[in-house]
Amino acid sequence: MNIYPSLSQRLNTQHQAIQQLIAGVSTQQLNTPMAPGKWSALDNIAHLAIYQKIFVERMHRIINEDTPAFERYNGDLDPEFTPYRSMPLTDLLDTIEAGRVTILNLITQLSDSQLSRIGIHPRYGNLTIVKWLEFFVLHEAHHLFTIFQLVNAPQ
Known part of the structure; x- marks a missing residue:
């Protein structure tokens, strides 16, 4: 099982969109949620x-354990x-960049059999590491879109 080119490209670069999305945005706007009790753009970052x-x-657990099951992650x-x-x-942007390097270093070292290992997602069931990677970039893209909406909402 391989990491296909579009997945590899998104893992390598998708997070870099944050800086473009928030360029020229005021600190106040970054900290303003769309509605009370919701996250701001900065909270999403x-x-x-x-x-x-x-x-x-989670990736380490999938690599080292037989079919681990995960609870839904809730930041709140x-x-x-x-x-x-x-x-x-x-600091958040630096943390994201460093975290991405860690993810890329980890997954590029995995064999095809390791990429095929399974972890159980609470909603989507049995996912290989490759599918977990796809889930990761789609989850990230969802938050990037939310950031886009927040910083471009009429004031």
Whole structure:
């Protein structure tokens, strides 16, 4: 099982869109949620930063355990998410870049049989590591779109 070219390209570069999406956006706008109780653009960026760490932990479990099952990740319930929400934007972007390097270093070392290992997603069931990687970039893309919406909403 291979990591196909479009997946590889998105893993390598998709996160870099954040800087383009938020270029010229005020700190106030980055910190303003669309509705009370919802995440701001900066909260979404913080979520992407911490989720990479969660994702790496999950990949290690899939590699080292037989068919581990995972609970749904909820940032609002993760005590580690709170400090990320308080980080400066530049630190979050650096954390995302470093996390992506960690993910890429991990997955490029995996054999085809390791890429075929299964982890159980709470909603989508048995997923190979390749499918988990696809889920990861689609999840990230969802948050990138949310960031786009937040920073381009009429004020």
